[in-house]
Amino acid sequence: MSSIVIFYSRTGNTQFVAEEIATVLGSDLKPLIDQKKRGGLWGYIWAGFDAIVKNKTKLADPHLDLSQYDLIFLGTPNWAATLPPVIRTFLNLFSLNSKKVVFFCTQDGLGAGRVFNNLRVLAKGAEIVGEKYFNKVNLNKEAIRLQVKEWAGKFKS
Numbered sequence: 099m100s101s102i103v104i105f106y107s108r109t110g111n112t113q114f115v116a117e118e119i120a121t122v123l124g125s126d127l128k129p130l131i132d133q134k135k136r137g138g139l140w141g142y143i144w145a146g147f148d149a150i151v152k153n154k155t156k157l158a159d160p161h162l163d164l165s166q167y168d169l170i171f172l173g174t175p176n177w178a179a180t181l182p183p184v185i186r187t188f189l190n191l192f193s194l195n196s197k198k199v200v201f202f203c204t205q206d207g208l209g210a211g212r213v214f215n216n217l218r219v220l221a222k223g224a225e226i227v228g229e230k231y232f233n234k235v236n237l238n239k240e241a242i243r244l245q246v247k248e249w250a251g252k253f254k255s
Contacts, residue, residue: 100166101125101253105173106184108136108145111204111235116173118246119202123253125171131158132184149177154187164192169227169253172217173202176231179209181216195223200253203231228253 103120106129107113113129120127133156136145148155164170172194174185201217203210210231218226230249235242 099168101169101171102128102164102167103171103173104128104130104162104188105171106130106132106175106182106188107173107204108141108175108182109236111232112173112175112202114235114239115202115204115232115242115246116171118243119171119173119250122247122250126167128162130184130188132156132182133158134183145182146178148183149180152180152186153183154190155183157184157187157191160191162192164194164197167197169198169200170194171200171202172221173204174213174217176203176205176207176209176213179212181213181220185217186220189217189220193223194221197224198227199224200228200230201226202229204233204235205231206234206236 101123103116103125105112105116203213214229232242
């Protein structure tokens with residue numbers, strides 16, 4: 099079964115989880131790159147605002163052929179209990195209709211349920227075969243690595 103892990107990461111937490119999933123499954127890895135600069139304090143503030151008002155953004159290199167994949171992992175950070183603009187943009191540009199999809203989310207607090215609800219709505223026609231959130235990735239990467247290994251291992255063909 100061919101799989102890809104697509105993710106957005108502002109601080110590296112979602113990237114860490116995505117890379118671990120790709121390692122466990124031997125998946126391709128595709129970072130989504132937001133063309134809007136979101137670093138520093140003001141970047142953080144505007145990122146939260148853009149997420150809350152459901153803005154979209156521009157993707158760097160928006161070319162991706164999903165037809166070759168049987169399983170798609172989509173990873174996102176939790177921004178104010180909703181989705182970052184780059185994930186909204188991705189889901190508007192790419193159809194996941196009839197694709198097997200697994201969502202994962204990283205967060206430092208609460209709200210993953212709302213994040214997954216938003217993903218389900220925007221991933222029209224996708225067959226959602228799994229969801230998992232990871233809390234406080236930056237505080238205990240070894241524990242998260244073990245969680246990912248156990249969870250992602252369930253998707254090996």
